Amino acid sequence: MIEELRSLLGPEHVLTEPEDVVPYGFDGAAALKQRPAAVVFPADTGEVAGIVKLCRERRVPVVSRGSGTGLSGGSVPVAGGVVLCLQRMKRILAIDRRNLTMEVEAGVITQDIFAAADEAGLFYPPDPGSMKISTIGGNVAENSGGLRGLKYGVTRDYVMGMEVVLADGSTCWLGNKCVKDVAGYNLRDLFIGSEGTLGIVTRVLLKLLPKPAARQTLLATFEAMDTAAATVSAIIASPIIPCTLEFLDRRTIRCVEEFAKVGLPGDAEALLLVETDGHPAAVADEAARIEQLAREHGATTVARAADAEEAARLATARRSAFSALARIRPTTILEDVTVPRSELAGMIRFIEEVAARHQLEIATFGHFGDGNLHPTILTDERNAAEMHRVELALEEIFAQTMKLGGTITGEHGVGLAKKQALREQFDEASYRLLGMIKRTLDPDGLLNPGKIIEPVES
Amino acid sequence: MHCGMCLPDCPTYNETGRERNSPRGRIALMRGIADGELEASREFAGEMSYCLGCLACTSACPAGVDYAHLLESARAEVEDRGLLDTPWRRAVRAVTIHGLFLRPRLLRAAGRMLRLWQASGMQSASRRLGLVRLLPRPLREAEPLTPEIQARFSDERIEEITPARGGRRHRVLLLTGCVQDLVFSDVNQATAEVLAENGCEVVTPRTQDCCGSLHAHNGEIEAAKRLARRQLDAIDPESYDAIISNAGGCGSHLRHYDRLLAEEPQYRERAAAWSRRLRDIHEWLVEIGFRAPLDPAAAVRRVTYHESCHLCHGQGVSRQPRELLGALPGVELVESADATTCCGSAGIYNLTQPETATRLQQRKVGHLLDSGAEVIATANPGCHLQIGNGLREAGRQPRVVHPVVLLAEAYRRERERAPE
Ligand SMILES: Cc1cc2nc3c(=O)[nH]c(=O)nc-3n(C[C@H](O)[C@H](O)[C@H](O)COP(=O)(O)OP(=O)(O)OC[C@H]3O[C@@H](n4cnc5c(N)ncnc54)[C@H](O)[C@@H]3O)c2cc1C
Numbered sequence: 001m002i003e004e005l006r007s008l009l010g011p012e013h014v015l016t017e018p019e020d021v022v023p024y025g026f027d028g029a030a031a032l033k034q035r036p037a038a039v040v041f042p043a044d045t046g047e048v049a050g051i052v053k054l055c056r057e058r059r060v061p062v063v064s065r066g067s068g069t070g071l072s073g074g075s076v077p078v079a080g081g082v083v084l085c086l087q088r089m090k091r092i093l094a095i096d097r098r099n100l101t102m103e104v105e106a107g108v109i110t111q112d113i114f115a116a117a118d119e120a121g122l123f124y125p126p127d128p129g130s131m132k133i134s135t136i137g138g139n140v141a142e143n144s145g146g147l148r149g150l151k152y153g154v155t156r157d158y159v160m161g162m163e164v165v166l167a168d169g170s171t172c173w174l175g176n177k178c179v180k181d182v183a184g185y186n187l188r189d190l191f192i193g194s195e196g197t198l199g200i201v202t203r204v205l206l207k208l209l210p211k212p213a214a215r216q217t218l219l220a221t222f223e224a225m226d227t228a229a230a231t232v233s234a235i236i237a238s239p240i241i242p243c244t245l246e247f248l249d250r251r252t253i254r255c256v257e258e259f260a261k262v263g264l265p266g267d268a269e270a271l272l273l274v275e276t277d278g279h280p281a282a283v284a285d286e287a288a289r290i291e292q293l294a295r296e297h298g299a300t301t302v303a304r305a306a307d308a309e310e311a312a313r314l315a316t317a318r319r320s321a322f323s324a325l326a327r328i329r330p331t332t333i334l335e336d337v338t339v340p341r342s343e344l345a346g347m348i349r350f351i352e353e354v355a356a357r358h359q360l361e362i363a364t365f366g367h368f369g370d371g372n373l374h375p376t377i378l379t380d381e382r383n384a385a386e387m388h389r390v391e392l393a394l395e396e397i398f399a400q401t402m403k404l405g406g407t408i409t410g411e412h413g414v415g416l417a418k419k420q421a422l423r424e425q426f427d428e429a430s431y432r433l434l435g436m437i438k439r440t441l442d443p444d445g446l447l448n449p450g451k452i453i454e455p456v457e458s
Numbered sequence: 459m460h461c462g463m464c465l466p467d468c469p470t471y472n473e474t475g476r477e478r479n480s481p482r483g484r485i486a487l488m489r490g491i492a493d494g495e496l497e498a499s500r501e502f503a504g505e506m507s508y509c510l511g512c513l514a515c516t517s518a519c520p521a522g523v524d525y526a527h528l529l530e531s532a533r534a535e536v537e538d539r540g541l542l543d544t545p546w547r548r549a550v551r552a553v554t555i556h557g558l559f560l561r562p563r564l565l566r567a568a569g570r571m572l573r574l575w576q577a578s579g580m581q582s583a584s585r586r587l588g589l590v591r592l593l594p595r596p597l598r599e600a601e602p603l604t605p606e607i608q609a610r611f612s613d614e615r616i617e618e619i620t621p622a623r624g625g626r627r628h629r630v631l632l633l634t635g636c637v638q639d640l641v642f643s644d645v646n647q648a649t650a651e652v653l654a655e656n657g658c659e660v661v662t663p664r665t666q667d668c669c670g671s672l673h674a675h676n677g678e679i680e681a682a683k684r685l686a687r688r689q690l691d692a693i694d695p696e697s698y699d700a701i702i703s704n705a706g707g708c709g710s711h712l713r714h715y716d717r718l719l720a721e722e723p724q725y726r727e728r729a730a731a732w733s734r735r736l737r738d739i740h741e742w743l744v745e746i747g748f749r750a751p752l753d754p755a756a757a758v759r760r761v762t763y764h765e766s767c768h769l770c771h772g773q774g775v776s777r778q779p780r781e782l783l784g785a786l787p788g789v790e791l792v793e794s795a796d797a798t799t800c801c802g803s804a805g806i807y808n809l810t811q812p813e814t815a816t817r818l819q820q821r822k823v824g825h826l827l828d829s830g831a832e833v834i835a836t837a838n839p840g841c842h843l844q845i846g847n848g849l850r851e852a853g854r855q856p857r858v859v860h861p862v863v864l865l866a867e868a869y870r871r872e873r874e875r876a877p878e
Contacts, residue, residue, distance in 0.1 A: 019501040020476070022490050023483030028461045035495075041475075068477070069462045087475055109466075133465050259520045326459035326521035 001058050005040055005082075008050050013041040013088070024083050027070040028130075029417055030331050031381050036063070036077035041088045045163060045171055045202040048084065052200065053169035055082055056446060063448050064196035066107065066135030070142060071322075071334055072415030074195045074451055084200065086137050093203070095120050099177045100208045101160060106137030106201045113206065122208040125152035128411075129319040137201045143193035145411035147315060150369030151243040151277075152209075154411065156192045161205035164191055167198075167442040175205060190437070195413050196448040198441045215243070215277035216287040217311035220294040220302045221268035225249060225352075227298035228270035229345035232368050234293045235274075236341060240286055244275035245369030246318050251378075252365040255324040260317035268300065272368065273318055275311065321365045322374065329361065329378040333390060337401040338410030341371040350400050351375045358389040372410035398424065414452045422452065459523065460486070464515035469800050469818060470508060478505055481515035481525055488532050503541035506532050508814070510807055511675055512800035513710075513771035526710075526772065527717070533677030555678055559636060559668045560685070566611060569640040573607040605641040605843050612639045612646040613664050620650045620660040627657035628699040628746060633712070635705050636668045637839040645839075648866035649704045649739055655869050656748045658699075663692065669703075671711030674718070675805050683722075686715050690725055695732040704739040704862060706838035707805060710772030712736050738769060739862055740778035740837065748782070751868035753875070756788030762831035763791070763861070764822070764845060765798045766838030779861050783835055786868050794829035796822075803844035815844075823848035826856070835861045 005014045015021055016038045026033040037060075042048045055062045061081035068075050077083050089105035092112070096102070100122060104113060110131040117124040127146035128134055134144070140162065145154040161175025174188040175181070191199055222228040232245060248256065248264075248271045257264040264271065272294070276286040291302045305311040326332045339347045348364060351373070355362040366373040375397060377390050398408055398421045408414075408421040423431060434453050438445075449455040464481045465471050471480035478487065484505060490496035509529060516525050536542060558565045612634040622628075630653060634646045650660045670685035695701060703709035716733035719725040737745070761783055770776040776798070784791050802808060802818030823845065826834050834849075834856050836842055846858045 015476075017501060018490075018496055019487060019499065019505060020478055022496060023477035023480070023486045025486065026460060067462055067465065111466075130461070130463070133462050256520075259522065320463070320520035323459055323461045323463050323520035324522075326523075332459060 001054065001060065002038060004054055005038065005051065008054070009040055009042060009047055013043070015039040021083075024065065024068070024085070025077060027065075027068040027073060027075045029071050029073040029076070029415065030333055032073040032076045032416055034077045034079050036083045037080045039083040039085055041085050043088055045165065048086075048165045048200055048202050049169045049171055051082070051084055052165055052167065056167065056169060056444065059444065059446065061446050061449050062200075064137070064141070064200050066138030066141075067109070067130075067133045069130040069134050070138060070415065071336070071412040072409070072417040074142065074413055074415035074448070075138075076416060078449060086135060086200075086202070089202065092116050095122075095208075096177070097122075100210075101177055102206045102208055104136055104204055104206065106135060106140075106204060108136050110134050110136060110139055117208050118211070120208075121211055123211045124158065124206060124208055126155045126158060129322060131319070136204050136206075140192055140201050140204055141194060141196050142411065142413045145367060145370065145372065147244045147246055147318065147367065148275075149367055149372075149411075150245050151241050156189065158207045159188060159192055159204060160207050162188060162191065162201050163203035164199040164201055167444065167447050171202070177205065193413065195415060195451050197438060197451050198447065200447070212243075212277035214280040214283040215275055215308075215311065216283050217244075217305035217314055218272075218274045218287060218290055218294075218302060219264075219305070219314065220272045220274065220291075220299040221265050222270040222272070222299055223268070224298075225270045225348050226345055228272055229348060229368075231272060231294050231297040231299065232344065233341070234297055235290055236369070238289065238293060240276070240289060242274050242276045242286065242290065242369065244273060244315075246273040246366070247271070247368035248273070248318070248321060248365045249363055251328070251361070251363035252321050252325060252376075255327045255363070256317050256321055258327060259320055259324045260313070262313050262317045264317070265301070272299075273314060275315075322376065325363050325376050325378060328363075329380055331379045331381040333377040333379060333394075334412075335375045335377075335394065335397060336372070336409045336412040337375065337397060337406055338370065338372040339401060339404045339406035341369070343404040343406070344368065344371055344373075347373060347400065347404060347406070351397060354393050354396050358393045360386070360389055360393055362393075367410070370410065371406070416451060419451075419453065459521040461521070463520060464518045467514040467518040469510060469512060469514065470814065473814060473817070479508060481519075481523075484509060484532075485523070485525070485528060488528060498535060498539055498541065500541050503536040506536050507542065507810055510767070510800050510802075510804040510814075510818075512767035512804055514767065514798065514800065517771045517774075517798070530674055530677070530679065533675070534679045535677075537677035555673055555676060555681065559672055560681065562636070562665050562667055565636055565668075566640070569607050569611065572640075573609070576607060577609075605637070607640055608643045610643060612643045612662065615643050615647040616650045616660075616662045618662060618664060620654045620662065622657050622659045623654050625657060626659045629659045629661070629697070630700045630702050630742070631693060631698045632660050632662045633669065633701065633703050633708065634662060634666055635703075635708050635839070636672075638705050638708075639666075642839050642842065642860065645704055645860040645863055648860065648863040649702065651866045652743065652748070652862055652869065653702065653739075656743065656746060658746075660702075661698070667692070669708045669712050670718075671708050672805065674711055675707075679718075682711075683718055686718050686729065687722075687725055690715070690719075690728045690732060693732075695728065695735050698735060700737045700742050701732065701735045702737055702739050702742055704837065704860065706738070706766030706769030706772065707840055709736070709738045710768035713773060738773055738775045738778070738837075740782050741773075741775050743865075744778040744781055748785075748865075750785035751787060751865065751872050753787035753868060753871055756786075756868075756871075758788050758790055759833055760792050760829075760831045761786075761789045761833040761835055761864075762794045762826060762829040763797060764794070764801065764826060764834055764836040764841060766836060766841050767798075767800050767804070769837055770798050779835070779837060782861050782865060786864055789864075792829050792831055794831065795825040797825075801841050801844045801848075803838075803840035805840060808844060819844055819848040823852055823854075827852070827854060832856050833864070834858045835864065837861055
């Protein structure tokens with residue numbers, strides 16, 4: 001099998017030595033790892049299909065991988081399986097200005113897509129915190145969000161078409177450059193967010209937007225989380241939909257500031273990073289209204305970024321939040337619960353109570369405008385007693401999320417980490433439907449088995 | 459934390475695209491060994507030496523992972539176990555790390571011999587005659603990299619005590635380094651001058667030991683400790699307001715004497731006092747508010763600044779050299795692409811990993827030339843030589859110079875125009 005892979009891809013693109021494959025044993029999620037038998041790097045769709053066929057003949061599981069920044073263990077290998085890394089497929093194939101689209105291979109880095117669009121005078125909005133290294137294939141497979149999700153939506157909203165290699169090794173193209181298309185089932189959407197369990201994305205056709213003419217970033221600080229939450233509700237209800245509405249609590253502010261040194265106030269309990277973009281007059285008007293609303297709802301300070309550079313520095317600082325929290329304790333367990341926006345204040349209060357009750361340190365930040373919170377438990381995986389309390393806390397947070405009509409994951413996916421919680425979130429019939437789809441598309445259970453749902457028993 | 463935010467900043471990862479050649483991958487290997495899941499193999503050892511140790515990952519890491527320390531420990535383990543041991547490597551290390559760089563007088567003597575060899579025309583003659591071809595391969599390949607030795611070493615150019623000009627405000631100690639002393643004693647002289655010009659009395663001990671950075675970065679922690687102890691025996695940090703280093707690579711090690719000797723009760727406090735006072739020259743000049751030289755008639759020059767990895771990533775000193783350059787009369791400071799990316803010198807990397815080093819060198823030189831600068835300022839002897847060699851190969855001759863030398867020249871011109 002290894003020999004066949006070598007002759008298919010060239011020996012330098014098949015790794016099997018322990019020192020070569022161990023570094024592919026994990027992704028960005030804490031405490032999950034596994035050693036693969038091989039890591040392979042295909043150059044094009046044909047090679048991807050070839051690998052899938054070979055693995056199918058031998059009944060060897062295949063785990064797709066972009067850059068391994070996932071936060072739910074999605075690209076953690078299956079023991080003895082093959083990791084199919086799309087990193088070499090990183091060509092930007094075409095930018096079509098007349099239709100405002102861009103076609104790329106799955107291994108292109110998100111930041112490069114943004115930059116290529118920008119250079120063409122266009123705009124690719126989805127900007128996950130990891131964009132400087134995440135791949136578009138990973139973004140599609142996780143349906144990733146970002147800082148601009150509130151106004152611009154998530155990756156799904158920009159995928160017009162894609163090429164997918166199916167479990168039997170055949171290749172299909174789903175979607176087109178048409179703005180409207182209702183021919184057949186919406187298969188494209190089935191693969192978005194499927195975490196590599198249904199097929200391997202090899203190419204993506206992306207939608208681009210005109211570049212907003214102006215943008216303004218504001219930074220508001222608060223003495224209490226409640227007032228920050230109230231400000232968010234007031235902005236949405238006013239109604240204004242800013243492009244970004246991010247929230248950081250005190251612990252997160254301190255860690256981010258320690259790293260990024262952008263001048264965030266260490267004494268604030270909460271901070272909102274707000275950006276509005278669009279026509280200059282609309283931006284000026286919205287910025288003024290947001291500032292006024294923040295002050296009315298108890299902001300201690302409201303500052304405006306002086307220029308685009310400062311705005312970019314603030315956004316970059318915000319993107320580092322999750323990683324920066326690792327400064328406090330060795331293990332950071334990041335959650336991704338999302339609730340209807342009307343329930344945000346209550347959810348935040350609940351998380352604080354849970355932390356106090358279980359004597360845990362929990363930092364919270366997130367895409368507030370989307371109702372998407374990242375309560376992050378700062379702990380130490382070597383401390384068994386504390387890890388037990390972590391589990392209890394997580395259960396309570398999930399249960400409360402369900403009670404408020406929320407979801408266990410807004411953007412990081414289920415992977416390995418949230419399989420149990422998913423089962424609880426879904427009713428019997430919906431859960432069964434997941435299994436039916438998986439079995440139909442991957443009858444042998446070879447594509448990223450054991451992710452999202454338990455492996456197919458055959 | 460293994461989020462991967464360091465990956466795009468790692469030069470070796472960008473070379474190969476392989477996780478094992480990235481900080482995250484290397485840490486995974488170290489951890490695999492610590493957890494007993496992997497053996498400390500030759501492969502592992504090779505990976506540790508493939509790392510440039512440029513610490514770009516450290517600047518990129520939001521989590522504050524102390525990669526420098528992890529790498530030093532891993533390299534020490536590699537040496538302890540003799541994983542890369544070969545007779546040739548052992549011989550080279552015996553002469554350099556365990557020989558010359560432990561014995562300052564011997565190093566200077568060797569430097570004098572090399573100087574004689576170069577000044578007598580023997581070097582160019584032997585190059586012309588192709589005699590270098592008779593050398594064993596590793597030496598032959600390294601021969602063109604031999605730096606030109608200065609006619610006078612630091613102690614021949616700098617008095618033991620340089621008095622402050624215009625009233626003493628600070629008393630500082632100047633570290634002259636090893637390579638800096640032999641190859642760039644003019645930088646040391648300039649450092650003493652600009653310090654004096656800014657109210658510092660400068661003490662420059664005659665014979666100084668190697669700081670041990672070469673040893674620590676190459677897995678010889680015990681030798682590094684020995685050198686640090688010697689340094690502290692010879693120099694009482696409490697007698698100075700600051701201890702000045704002007705070489706990025708040395709400074710980033712010198713700053714950490716506190717950690718290096720943390721377990722040694724007799725030295726712990728002194729080492730802590732040392733680390734508190736240790737300053738890079740640019741950092742110190744900005745801290746004390748250095749005086750901008752005046753020269754209304756200065757010709758306009760385009761200057762670009764290449765950041766030494768161990769100065770910007772290792773010590774976090776990045777703004778100050780630019781402030782210094784920006785204050786020079788006639789200087790138009792231009793940025794070059796990837797100014798904080800390694801030039802491939804990386805200590806002795808250009809000797810241990812010549813291929814990667816050469817690629818990084820070529821890329822660096824390309825970026826520097828693209829900036830259109832006539833002067834390339836950089837503050838580490840390794841970078842200075844690497845860029846100088848790279849430019850020579852490209853057949854181009856912008857001047858490569860330490861920022862402090864430019865500052866000293868500006869003060870000198872000022873003095874010449876307005877004699878006291
Ligand atoms: C610091 C940090 C910040 C982050 N911020 C955000 C954020 O703001 N919003 C957000 O949504 N996420 C965020 N993430 C999570 C993560 O970056 C995203 O999920 C990202 O899309 C993963 O991309 P990747 O290339 O690293 O994919 P990987 O981690 O390699 O893979 C993720 C999943 O996708 C599958 N996959 C990968 N490529 C393909 C393919 N070509 N075809 C089929 N399946 C594939 C894998 O099997 C796996 O299940 C963040 C992560 C980090 C570390």
